[in-house]
Amino acid sequence: MTISLNTRVTAVGPEVADLAEGGVVILFADGSPSELAEVSVLHAITAEPSAEAPVTGATISIGSLEAKITSVGASAWQKVLDIGHVVISFNGADNAERPGEICASEVDTEVLVAQLQAGANIIIRA
Template identity: 30%
Template sequence: MKTIYQTKINKIGSSVSDFLGEKMFILFGDNAPAELSDYCLLINVNEIEGEIEQGDVLAFNNQEYTITAVGSAVKQNLGSLGHITLKFDGSDTSELPGTLYLEEADIQVPEAGSLIQILKK
């Protein structure tokens, strides 16, 4: 598999675990507004080398998850702001433009320093 995107989690917001029940994480670059940063995984903003498509893989917290749907603004927002939502609910249609939908899974809050990669199959 080819890596088309890679970043590192620099900081875990103090309220990130509030979204575990909804099976979601919010990513934001280190430039996140103060009122949002407590709810985000703060990451490095990096370029995306290719298209993010259904069937690609997100490697996160030492596990791989199949991408089931891609919101229309995911590539733009991730590449420019580092800001998207990861939703682990298995949806095969994208309801929200800034959300990357992944196979349904129980998730745990990652550690700072963890890598996030998007891999092209």
């Protein structure tokens, strides 16, 4: 098993639940500007991310929730490596609409919201 990303949630912005109910999660590394923190899941990477972007079919888990990656935008992984930022859309799309987006299979958004808690692990693995 190859781990592409292993990170721990440190804080959840007050507007995250609203976005997650729509199937969107925005990750930003700790230390992001406060206006971004309001809509973001802040995290601290616990192991160096892989240099290679995850592939379609890789698993993304947030706490106990799991989904399959369906598409990776052209610049999404570089943003993870550079600033710990990515938008994850749980929409099942075969092609990411935005270059900084990772798309994953649809999930129960109530479960997604419940898993977005400080201390939860977010892991992408193939």
